[in-house]
Amino acid sequence: MSLVAGSYERFIWGYKLNRSLTLTPLFSFPSHLSTIKTVAVAGSVAVSGGNDDCVKIYDLSSSSEIGSFHHSASITSVAFYSPPSLSSLPRNLLAADADGSVSIYDADPFVLLKTVKIHKKSINSMSVHPSGKIALTVGHDQCMALVNLVRGRRSFYCKIGKEASLVQFDESGDRFSMVVDDKVSIHEAEDAKLIVELDNTKKVLCAASGANGILYTGGEDRNISVWDTASGKLAYSIENAHAARVKGIVVLSKSSADSGTENPYLVASAASDGVIRVWDVRKAVDGKPLSEVHTKSRLTCLAGSSIRSLKRPRTETLNTDENLDAAVES
Numbered sequence: 001m002s003l004v005a006g007s008y009e010r011f012i013w014g015y016k017l018n019r020s021l022t023l024t025p026l027f028s029f030p031s032h033l034s035t036i037k038t039v040a041v042a043g044s045v046a047v048s049g050g051n052d053d054c055v056k057i058y059d060l061s062s063s064s065e066i067g068s069f070h071h072s073a074s075i076t077s078v079a080f081y082s083p084p085s086l087s088s089l090p091r092n093l094l095a096a097d098a099d100g101s102v103s104i105y106d107a108d109p110f111v112l113l114k115t116v117k118i119h120k121k122s123i124n125s126m127s128v129h130p131s132g133k134i135a136l137t138v139g140h141d142q143c144m145a146l147v148n149l150v151r152g153r154r155s156f157y158c159k160i161g162k163e164a165s166l167v168q169f170d171e172s173g174d175r176f177s178m179v180v181d182d183k184v185s186i187h188e189a190e191d192a193k194l195i196v197e198l199d200n201t202k203k204v205l206c207a208a209s210g211a212n213g214i215l216y217t218g219g220e221d222r223n224i225s226v227w228d229t230a231s232g233k234l235a236y237s238i239e240n241a242h243a244a245r246v247k248g249i250v251v252l253s254k255s256s257a258d259s260g261t262e263n264p265y266l267v268a269s270a271a272s273d274g275v276i277r278v279w280d281v282r283k284a285v286d287g288k289p290l291s292e293v294h295t296k297s298r299l300t301c302l303a304g305s306s307i308r309s310l311k312r313p314r315t316e317t318l319n320t321d322e323n324l325d326a327a328v329e330s
Contacts (some may be wrong), residue, residue: 248302
């Protein structure tokens with residue numbers, strides 16, 4: 001299992017979660033020229049996007065940076081699609097930017113397939129459906145869009161009246177959640193019908209879907225809240241999970257069969273004061289994490305993978321100007 005975090009100070013932080021549930025450093029270095037805004041992990045591959053208009057690619061098995069892609073605007077959101085049969089390696093990479101565009105990449109090897117204009121202003125958040133056929137985006141233009149990843153075009157676009165900061169499909173793909181300030185709305189994926197709205201005390205900055213309709217949220221209240229999206233009720237909360245704002249949550253419970261422990265419900269969280277913590281949420285009501293590390297940087301985002309065995313990705317044709325030009329022309 002692995003965790004990757006980005007920071008205001010341009011540093012990327014990589015950690016491995018061992019069988020003993022302790023965090024071991026994989027790497028830390030200033031990979032970008034400015035603030036890192038978003039990270040994603042799939043198996044042994046990680047990516048980060050920043051205000052320097054770049055997407056950086058990392059091989060976790062060798063703890064090294066292996067390439068980059070250059071955009072015309074800041075990268076605001078990155079996401080992988082990994083088919084269930086190839087869960088240890090991603091099939092596609094998506095990168096959204098401040099121009100309102102989404103770039104679709106083949107991830108084996110990494111080449112650009114197409115860039116699609118989606119929003120009139122910056123894209124705030126993006127989520128890929130478990131099928132890999134569609135993606136949802138929300139933007140600074142107060143709109144939500146549906147991207148057809150098979151045809152490589154926008155298929156739906158509507159005004160929602162408020163600026164959403166986050167959008168995310170649940171594990172089944174039947175529902176999605178959308179965050180507007182301190183409100184989290186749960187919708188049917190088929191027709192976007194509102195099912196229930198979750199009321200938080202302060203602004204929500206991050207969210208992660210778990211099994212059986214569970215949603216984890218964190219933000220300015222410094223808590224980790226665990227919601228039952230079927231009833232819209234708060235199941236329980238880890239009060240004062242961090243001493244600062246919670247900027248990222250990753251659900252690692254899928255790894256329970258491989259972790260060597262007795263079916264833990266593992267969740268990792270990161271705060272703006274640089275602390276990353278790992279929790280067994282069944283035992284965390286006392287506020288005590290299983291493990292933690294202090295990066296001493298202002299963390300902005302967190303991503304992780306529950307895959308324990310890491311396989312090295314292909315890098316033969318990774319990002320050169322010639323490769324990108326050829327991909328665009330094709």
